Amino acid sequence: MKPLGITVVLGLVVGALAQLTVPQPHCDSPEVEEAALVAQDYLNAQHTHGYKYALNRIEDIKIYPNPDGDTYVMDIDLLETDCHVLDPTPVANCSVRPKVFTAVEGECDVVLKKVGGVLTVTAFKCKTEESTEDLCLGCPALLPLNDTTALDFVQASLATFNNITANETYTLLEVGRMSTQIVSGGPIYLAEYVVIEADCTDDVCVPLNDTMAVRGICIARGLSIAHNVDCKMFSTLMPVVDANSTAGPALPPTIHVHEGNLSRKHGLKHHKLTALHDPQLVGLLSAESAESSEVVPVAPAVVGAAATAAVPTTAVPAASAEPAADSDSASDGSTSAEVPVVVVKRDVPITPSPVVAQTDSNSNGVVKMCPGRIRHF
CATH class of the missing domain: 3.10.450.10 (Nuclear Transport Factor 2; Chain: A,)
Known part of the structure; x- marks a missing residue:
């Protein structure tokens, strides 16, 4: 075999082995659900207008092992709740907006890094749109x-x-x-x-x-x-409760008021999640969930057993990020205030969440690892 042919074959073999070594755990496993809830809380912390979003389904997960910490690449679906971002009620206690009142869905690709048991979101891309399913004649x-x-x-x-x-x-x-x-x-x-x-x-x-x-x-x-x-x-309303179930008075989150907030030019019918954050150009985000090329500097959030230790914040270089702006205001020229640093503590569930087995008739009844269960609709 010629040297060029050998090189090509070796390249294909190495690529195939690399694919085989990427762990793909079950989407409803406790480890994956913990990462998805970290992503949910983090995205809500960057969402400075409108309502909080709740996890609905984990569509896909890949974990890339690295010596300096594993990298999680997730595809999750979120649904808008009836709790405003200023409402201190935990997302778990918020009701998802029913379809008859026009549900709003968020599809997000999220990249997380896990170092020493601490999960940190490093990049994300989201697409937010109305759900037009099951709308009835006479519904709002x-x-x-x-x-x-x-x-x-x-x-x-x-x-x-x-x-x-x-x-x-x-x-x-x-x-x-x-x-x-x-x-x-x-x-x-x-x-x-x-x-x-x-x-x-x-x-x-x-x-x-x-x-x-x-x-x-x-x-x-x-x-x-x-x-x-x-x-x-x-x-x-209900105060914020931390992982140790100790409740205390919670200051209202910071929110920026748009100048001319009541005369929006874009004519949107709902508040969108922040569309894109990828300052390090990790190259692990799919193209489907992108709504814009806007890069938004956001605040780091850490979760896990080591969350009590201080985690340094790395400033986004000016060359790789634009001034902070939420996706609602991007088209009318207004910008939002700096997002405060958010530190969230979340314990890994002791017992796994209920798993609904899904089978593929084309694979002889083999249980699918993903997508995971649907939590709402």
Whole structure:
């Protein structure tokens, strides 16, 4: 055999052996689920507008062993919950939004590094879109976040709420979602929006520049001239509970208010997850989940037994990253404030999660390793 032919054959053999040595554990194993929940919490920490997302399914997992720490490459599906990012309620206690109210899905490729039992997210790419399955005739239909008539309804319902509050006045911080529904009396509006305690002078209200300013979420239904509105302040909801089940008062997360937040140019109907973060160009992210080429510097989060030890933060070089911007604001030119460092402690489950065996009729009944079970729908 000629030298060139030998080289080609050896290259193919080495490549095949490399594929065989990449561990591919079951998608529903405790180790993989731990990594998926780390990714979920990390993505939520970078998501500065809209709602938290909950893990729905682990689509794929590959683990690349390295002397300096294993690399996890995951493909996960997430679903939008009804908990706003400012809501301190843990994601596990948040309800996934039903399909009849237009569910929003996130598909993310995430790269994690595990060193000394600590999992750290190093890169991710996400695509966020509405789920149009099982929508019924008469179900609420999402409206763009810059729909002027719906925004008038939001302001009218907020005025109603302020009229019944005794000592505080609130102003609009962010619109979460707006929709319209046909009922027996005609079309009505449904809106969810976040309010913040405000300082008002001559009918001009400015949000209090204070981390302790009261925030809450309002749900309104009806028309501008006749409606119901119910607001719940986040301070009255469940506090954050750490891995040791010790609860304490939690400061509200930092959030940046868009200038001109109510006149979005992109006309989106929902808040998107941050689209892309890959400052080191790891080359392990698939192309399917990319929504933009925007590189977003984000905060490192560490999880695992060694999370109590301080982990140094590596700054993203200016040459490899643009100013921080969430994917909601990318098209209207506004930027978000710096994302705070988030450290999450999560214990590995003692017992494995329930596993639903999936078989492939074309492989003689061999159980598939992936994708994993569906948690919601």
